[in-house]
Amino acid sequence: MPLIRKLMNVMTLSEDERHAIQGLPRTYRRLAAREDITSEGHGSSQCSVILDGWACRFKTLQDGRRQILSLHLPGDIPDLQKLHLLAMEHSLGALTECTVACIPHHALRGLTEHFPAIAAALWRDTLLDAAILREWMVNIGRRSSTGRIAHLLCEIYTKLTAIGLAQDGRCRFPLTTGDLADATGLTAGDAGQVLRDLRARGLISLAGDELVIENWRALSELVGFDPTYLYLAPSMAGRTGLPDGAAFTKAPSVEPANRERCLPDAINGINQGQCRL
Amino acid sequence: MPLIRKLMNVMTLSEDERHAIQGLPRTYRRLAAREDITSEGHGSSQCSVILDGWACRFKTLQDGRRQILSLHLPGDIPDLQKLHLLAMEHSLGALTECTVACIPHHALRGLTEHFPAIAAALWRDTLLDAAILREWMVNIGRRSSTGRIAHLLCEIYTKLTAIGLAQDGRCRFPLTTGDLADATGLTAGDAGQVLRDLRARGLISLAGDELVIENWRALSELVGFDPTYLYLAPSMAGRTGLPDGAAFTKAPSVEPANRERCLPDAINGINQGQCRL
DNA sequence: CGGACAATTGATCTACCTCAAAATTGGTGG
DNA sequence: CCACCAATTTTGAGGTAGATCAATTGTCCG
Numbered sequence: 001m002p003l004i005r006k007l008m009n010v011m012t013l014s015e016d017e018r019h020a021i022q023g024l025p026r027t028y029r030r031l032a033a034r035e036d037i038t039s040e041g042h043g044s045s046q047c048s049v050i051l052d053g054w055a056c057r058f059k060t061l062q063d064g065r066r067q068i069l070s071l072h073l074p075g076d077i078p079d080l081q082k083l084h085l086l087a088m089e090h091s092l093g094a095l096t097e098c099t100v101a102c103i104p105h106h107a108l109r110g111l112t113e114h115f116p117a118i119a120a121a122l123w124r125d126t127l128l129d130a131a132i133l134r135e136w137m138v139n140i141g142r143r144s145s146t147g148r149i150a151h152l153l154c155e156i157y158t159k160l161t162a163i164g165l166a167q168d169g170r171c172r173f174p175l176t177t178g179d180l181a182d183a184t185g186l187t188a189g190d191a192g193q194v195l196r197d198l199r200a201r202g203l204i205s206l207a208g209d210e211l212v213i214e215n216w217r218a219l220s221e222l223v224g225f226d227p228t229y230l231y232l233a234p235s236m237a238g239r240t241g242l243p244d245g246a247a248f249t250k251a252p253s254v255e256p257a258n259r260e261r262c263l264p265d266a267i268n269g270i271n272q273g274q275c276r277l
Numbered sequence: 278m279p280l281i282r283k284l285m286n287v288m289t290l291s292e293d294e295r296h297a298i299q300g301l302p303r304t305y306r307r308l309a310a311r312e313d314i315t316s317e318g319h320g321s322s323q324c325s326v327i328l329d330g331w332a333c334r335f336k337t338l339q340d341g342r343r344q345i346l347s348l349h350l351p352g353d354i355p356d357l358q359k360l361h362l363l364a365m366e367h368s369l370g371a372l373t374e375c376t377v378a379c380i381p382h383h384a385l386r387g388l389t390e391h392f393p394a395i396a397a398a399l400w401r402d403t404l405l406d407a408a409i410l411r412e413w414m415v416n417i418g419r420r421s422s423t424g425r426i427a428h429l430l431c432e433i434y435t436k437l438t439a440i441g442l443a444q445d446g447r448c449r450f451p452l453t454t455g456d457l458a459d460a461t462g463l464t465a466g467d468a469g470q471v472l473r474d475l476r477a478r479g480l481i482s483l484a485g486d487e488l489v490i491e492n493w494r495a496l497s498e499l500v501g502f503d504p505t506y507l508y509l510a511p512s513m514a515g516r517t518g519l520p521d522g523a524a525f526t527k528a529p530s531v532e533p534a535n536r537e538r539c540l541p542d543a544i545n546g547i548n549q550g551q552c553r554l
Numbered sequence: 555c556g557g558a559c560a561a562t563t564g565a566t567c568t569a570c571c572t573c574a575a576a577a578t579t580g581g582t583g584g
Numbered sequence: 585c586c587a588c589c590a591a592t593t594t595t596g597a598g599g600t601a602g603a604t605c606a607a608t609t610g611t612c613c614g
Contacts, residue, residue, distance in 0.1 A: 059415050062501055067415040081408075084401040089408055089506045116393070123400045124361040126407065131358075131366055133410040138336050138344040141417045141462030145570070176593065185418030187571055192594055208579090224339055229366040422602065453561065464603055469562055 002075035003049050003277040005163065009233045010128075011121045020111055021118070021277055026101045028275060033174075037092040037100065038079055046102040047083060050076050051275055053098030054174055058182065059090045068183040070132060071095075073159060080126060083108055096174045101277060128231050135229045140185040147223045148184040149194045153204065154225040157213055162232050173211035279352035280326050280554040282440065286510045287405075288398045297388055298395070298554055303378045305552060310451070314369040314377065315356055323379040324360060327353050328552055330375030331451055335459065336367045345460040347409060348372075348433065350440060357403060360385055373451045378554060405508050412506045417462040424500045425461040426471045430481065431502040434490055439509050450488035 004021060007013060013021070029048075031037060037048055037055060050072055057069040057078055069090060072078045078092055083105055112119035135155075139148050156173070160166035175183075181191040198204050203219045205212040213219060281298060284290060290298070306325075308314060314325055314332060327349055334346040334355055346367060349355040355369055360382055389396035412432075416425050433450070437443035452460075458468040475481050480496045482489040490496060 057411070059411070061415070061419060065419045067418045069411045069414055081404045084397065084404050085408070085508060087505075090411060113393070116390070116396075119393075119396065119400075120361065123396075123403065126400070126403055127358045127361050130403065130407045130410060131362070133407060133414065134334070134336070134346045134367060137346055137410065137414055137417060138338070140414060141344045142338060142342045178593075188593080189572080189595075190570060193596095196595085228364070231362060455561075465561080466563075466604080467602055470564090470602095473563085 002051055002163070003077070006075035006125070007118070007121050009162075010124050011117060017115050017118055020115060024103050024111065024277065025107050026103045026277070029100045029102060031094040031098040031100060033094060033096050033098075035094050035098075037094055037098070038088060045082075045105045047077050047105065047108055048079050048092070049101040049103060049277055050074050050078070051099040051101055051277075054095040055092060055098055055100075056095055056179075056183075057090050057092055066182045067185070068179065070129070070136070071156065071159075071183070073163060073165070075163060077122075077125070080122060095179065099275070101275065131229045131231065136183075143223065145184075145186050145190050146194050146197065148186065149180060149191060150198065150203075150219055151223040151225055152180070152184060153198075153211070153213070154220050154223065155227075155230070157211070157216075158227050158230060158232075162230075169213040169216065171211050172209055173206060174209045279328055279440070280354070283352035283402070284395070284398050286439070287401050288394060294392050294395055297392060301380050301388065301554060302384050303380045303554070306377045306379055308371040308375040308377060310371060310373050310375075312371050312375075314371055314375070315365060321359075322382045324354050324382065324385055325356050325369070326378040326380060326554055327351050327355065328376040328378055328554075331372040332369060332375055332377075333372055333456075333460075334367050334369055343459045344462070345456065347406070347413070348436075348460070350436060350442070352440060354399075354402070357399065372456065376552070378552065408506045408508065413460075420500065422461075422463050422467050423471050423474065425463065426457060426468060427475065427480075427496055428500040428502055429457070429461060430475075430488070430490070431497050431500065432504075432507070434488070434493075435504050435507060435509075439507075446490040446493065448488050449486055450483060451486045 004013065004018060007021075026049075028051075029037075031053070038044070052074055055072040055076070055078060057072070058066055059069065060066050070078070079088060082088060112122065132155075139151050143151065157166055157171055160171045165171060176188075177192040177195065178188040180186075180195075181188045184191065186194075195204075195206060198219075199206065201218075203213075203215050203222070205214055219225075281290065281295060284298075303326075305328075306314075308330070315321065329351055332349040332353075332355060334349070335343055336346065337343050347355070356365060359365060389399065409432075416428050420428065434443055434448055437448045442448060453465075454469040454472065455465040457463075457472075458465045461468065463471075472481075472483060475496075476483065478495075480490075480492050480499070482491055496502075
């Protein structure tokens, strides 16, 4: 389902196409939080579709400094590039516990050859990916520490909303201050202080791994957040689930339904057909 | 020629394919240095192939701060994304005087439909583009001011060499310190000081718009430059035109043959077939 | 040759980084 | 079920890299 929904954001899938996608051979992998999905240079011959959990691309420099390059949510294929590029020049890691479907390259190539429309959709998806990279570059290169964090929070909340994993200003937020720092070019210390500041100003609450946007308007206007670059389908655009400017206070605590898994805990190896793409 | 060469870096073109590319309908545009090619939001229905000159993608924030997102040289199609995305969420500007071929979207779509291999090559090209964006992100987010500039110089020189516009440690270098700063997330002042430092250490010379890499090894080792992310064809990889570690001193000044135009100055509007892609 | 624009240099200041201590979280065994 | 321990995250004080802004120098063009 996650992949289908993602492609539907980009194109209309025919019955045939949907069938072909669901028929893709695949194996499932369950990853622990912080576990690497693929390491730099390593080039297995399959692509990974995230079915559940959060992942990220990152690079590590010689001195250990790390830069997170992008965040990935269910439906994403963060290593799609391996289809056309020999090696990955960065690593891919799970941020939370993750469930991933691994699809052999030959199967994906077959799919793109028989269904040019799907090939175009995947190409378009890599263009969207690049658009987000560019916005991150502006974020890191030209915004203040507060602006960087605020912008990232806006982006994450918007993306989560688009795939139905956030509403009423609430969402899961498993990133540590260290992760936040690595994604924004700051240090963990600074990221923590910004968070504290944002909390003090009543813009957000952040306890455990639940984030609450207390004042969406103020937060998004603080950085001039404009979601155009996310190219969400018109049906999704603007649907943050938040009445503009509303301040959420004392909302009842919701059960973390987001964290439901679509796979039993036991799955690890070569199980097929249990989970919809 | 520039586009053909670029695609050859990615695939082998058949006679048919080469013909189809050369047969693409097109108009030519001549741009003055600093002139915008496309502005943010503006969506004309054609893509631009750079035939001569340097261009860049950039975004400007409300307060006027600018971030350069990528550099583009002859053979690049910096707005290829417009084929699949409705609007550009950034601007495209000429850094030097530029010659550009404008190809209607419908012609490009026809090309990709008739020659799936070319579609795949263009897709791959957008993936390469994204790989460079990621490396820039690491540069901006996690390297010192000296490291950022040095890394960018290495990248530029390597790319120029790959398309035959640099050799013997020399190349054209039309970027101002302001441009350099906007590309690396620094300020113009800082970029200038780094340049002065690099000059003082004997790593580079930079006079007018000619750059001389005086000590390639020292410069590239200073930042741990690894050109893998550029995915240059094996025949090109490592061919920097520089004997490793060589220090170029008192080399005779070369004529700026790079600046030759393939079009007479008069061309501006709808001239066709005069210039090879 | 002179004027105007733009790029570069330099002194001051601020925002961000570094490093270490404190608090929190999560896991484990009694 | 509760308390302990260890790992990880968060907080805080001091230092530095890089930003700001104005003055100088250089470059282009009339």
